[in-house]
Amino acid sequence: TGGHTTEILRLLSCLSESYSPRHYIFADSDEMSEAKIRSFEQKRSETFSNSQFTLDRIPRSREVRQSWTSSVVTTLYSILYSLPLTYKLKPDLILCNGPGTCVPVCISALLLGLLGVKRAIIVYVESICRVETLSLSGKILYYFSDYFIVQWPDLKEKYPKSVYLGRIV
Amino acid sequence: FRFKDSLAEDLWSADLVISHAGAGSCLETLEKGKPLIVVINEKLMNNHQLELAKQLHRDGHVLCCNCSTLVETLQSMDLSTLKPFPPGQPEKFALFLDKVVGFQ
Numbered sequence: 001t002g003g004h005t006t007e008i009l010r011l012l013s014c015l016s017e018s019y020s021p022r023h024y025i026f027a028d029s030d031e032m033s034e035a036k037i038r039s040f041e042q043k044r045s046e047t048f049s050n051s052q053f054t055l056d057r058i059p060r061s062r063e064v065r066q067s068w069t070s071s072v073v074t075t076l077y078s079i080l081y082s083l084p085l086t087y088k089l090k091p092d093l094i095l096c097n098g099p100g101t102c103v104p105v106c107i108s109a110l111l112l113g114l115l116g117v118k119r120a121i122i123v124y125v126e127s128i129c130r131v132e133t134l135s136l137s138g139k140i141l142y143y144f145s146d147y148f149i150v151q152w153p154d155l156k157e158k159y160p161k162s163v164y165l166g167r168i169v
Numbered sequence: 170f171r172f173k174d175s176l177a178e179d180l181w182s183a184d185l186v187i188s189h190a191g192a193g194s195c196l197e198t199l200e201k202g203k204p205l206i207v208v209i210n211e212k213l214m215n216n217h218q219l220e221l222a223k224q225l226h227r228d229g230h231v232l233c234c235n236c237s238t239l240v241e242t243l244q245s246m247d248l249s250t251l252k253p254f255p256p257g258q259p260e261k262f263a264l265f266l267d268k269v270v271g272f273q
Binding site: 003010011012013019093095125127128129130133135146147151163165167168169 | 193196255261262
């Protein structure tokens with residue numbers, strides 16, 4: 001969604017073309033991200049001729065401030081949906097920055113890893129908005145990601161396993 | 170206006186921006202080098218939205234006030250005390266990721 005998409009596209013901005021093909025996954029309720037992504041990829045294809053990317057939508061796992069019990073149900077549904085998608089894409093690397101949408105995808109990837117189907121590296125970058133506390137996605141994925149990046153020093157202190165590179169968006 | 174797809178044009182031509190504490194608004198304004206006064210309405214906001222505004226204020230990049238103190242802030246403000254906001258560095262992320270996946 002919105003700010004997350006802008007942030008993640010900035011994270012991608014300096015990546016080499018070895019990071020290809022890029023598969024974007026976002027919430028079905030998200031109307032603006034597709035346009036931003038296409039615009040980013042369009043500019044990219046002006047520099048790198050063989051740019052490849054795909055877009056996929058999954059059901060949104062949780063609305064802002066949705067209740068705990070209904071969140072569990074909607075997240076389970078999103079996981080069921082994202083499992084076949086993740087299986088199809090078999091990513092080597094998953095990069096996410098915190099929308100609820102990323103949790104089911106990461107959980108699917110972890111399951112596929114446990115089953116010996118495909119082991120993806122999960123890199124989580126907490127949003128620049130998070131200075132003192134982690135988002136809910138961050139709190140969950142802190143334990144399940146391979147690399148957990150924070151953008152403010154306070155968080156590095158509170159979450160010692162995290163990586164601090166300064167502001168990267 | 171109530172909503173525009175992009176505020177970029179308006180931001181470029183502004184001399185001063187007064188905004189709510191939304192992260193996108195704050196960062197976009199600071200990146201364009203415009204002085205920013207952030208108006209905080211604690212009742213309307215998620216606690217976490219305040220985090221960024223408070224940090225930016227601590228670092229001297231923005232002035233803060235609430236709805237009732239806005240006029241007073243505008244009258245007594247000294248924008249020269251605001252520090253420039255350096256851009257983020259996605260290159261550092263790219264370097265880090267290259268090492269992680271083994272491209273070097």
